[in-house]
Amino acid sequence: MALIPKKIFFTRGLGFHVNRLQSFEIALRDAKIAKYNLVQVSSIFPPKCNLVARHIGIRLIKPGQICFLVLARKSTNEPSRLVASAIGVALPKDKNQYGYISEHSAFGQTKKTAAHFAEHLAATMQASTQGIELDNDLTSSQHRQAYTIGQQTFVTRSFAHSASGHKEGLWTTVIAAAVMVID
Numbered sequence: 478m479a480l481i482p483k484k485i486f487f488t489r490g491l492g493f494h495v496n497r498l499q500s501f502e503i504a505l506r507d508a509k510i511a512k513y514n515l516v517q518v519s520s521i522f523p524p525k526c527n528l529v530a531r532h533i534g535i536r537l538i539k540p541g542q543i544c545f546l547v548l549a550r551k552s553t554n555e556p557s558r559l560v561a562s563a564i565g566v567a568l569p570k571d572k573n574q575y576g577y578i579s580e581h582s583a584f585g586q587t588k589k590t591a592a593h594f595a596e597h598l599a600a601t602m603q604a605s606t607q608g609i610e611l612d613n614d615l616t617s618s619q620h621r622q623a624y625t626i627g628q629q630t631f632v633t634r635s636f637a638h639s640a641s642g643h644k645e646g647l648w649t650t651v652i653a654a655a656v657m658v659i660d
Contacts, residue, residue, distance in 0.1 A: 481523050482545065482657035485578075486534030487564060487636035489653045493643050497552055500648035504550070508652055512540040517548050518657070520602065522566055522576035528634075529658075537658045545657040549580035549595070552650040553642040561586040562653040563637035565595030567603035570630040577602040578655050592637035595653075600624060600633045 488510055492503025505511035509531065538544055549562035565579040579598035581591055601611045607629060624631055638651040 480545070480659055482526050483660045484527050484529045484534055484537065484658040485522065485655050486529050486531045486658070487653070487655055488531050489562070489636060489638035489651070491638060491640050491652075492650045493647045495647055497554070497648040497650070500552060500650040501550065501652070504650040504652045508654060509535055510544070510546075510654065510656060513538060513542050513544040515548070516543060516545050518545045520547060520578045520580075520599075522568060522578050522655075524573050524575050528566070528568070534656060534658050537660070538656075545659075547578045547580050547655045548652060549582045549654070550650060550652045551582035551584070552648055553584070554646050554648045555642045556644050556646055558642040558649075559585050559587070559639060560642065560649060560651050561588060561591035561637060561639035562651045563588075563591035563595035563635055564653045564655045565592070565597070565599035565633065565635045566655065567596075567599040567624075567631050567633050569603070570632070574629065576631065580653070582651075586639065588637045588639040591639060592635035595637065596633045596635035599635075600631070603629075603631050 490508030
């Protein structure tokens with residue numbers, strides 16, 4: 478039996494707690510994915526797979542189910558320290574081709590900066606399948622656009638979360654994820 482996802486949804490979450498692990502658990506709850514057994518995978522967006530809204534994807538999975546996902550996560554217990562996590566995706570216009578999902582997490586980046594970085598990273602990985610390197614100095618106005626690389630056209634998107642470390646030093650965790658649904 479081939480485990481090829483038919484749908485993927487984006488989600489994000491934020492958690493605060495005195496313990497790092499529990500702040501992660503609270504972030505998973507905020508993202509609505511705490512009640513699943515999560516398995517991290519690498520970065521391929523399968524052919525013929527559809528990106529769906531979170532509320533649709535959540536309805537298709539059951540508590541305790543094993544769910545594959547690409548996960549970005551960042552934690553801090555330093556008050557006011559900025560943390561960010563983002564998922565980027567590069568989707569070929571031809572649904573018979575595979576795409577790329579990237580994960581990125583960083584200190585000191587805003588949600589917008591992290592999202593742009595993850596999106597550009599996914600575009601770079603997709604372009605590399607055609608043996609082409611993208612310019613690393615893309616401006617934010619070139620963000621979320623259609624690319625034509627060699628014989629392939631693809632579009633990019635991103636999903637991110639950021640937060641400042643809790644003012645009282647609680648662990649602060651931000652996550653962004655692309656959750657895969659196998660029908």
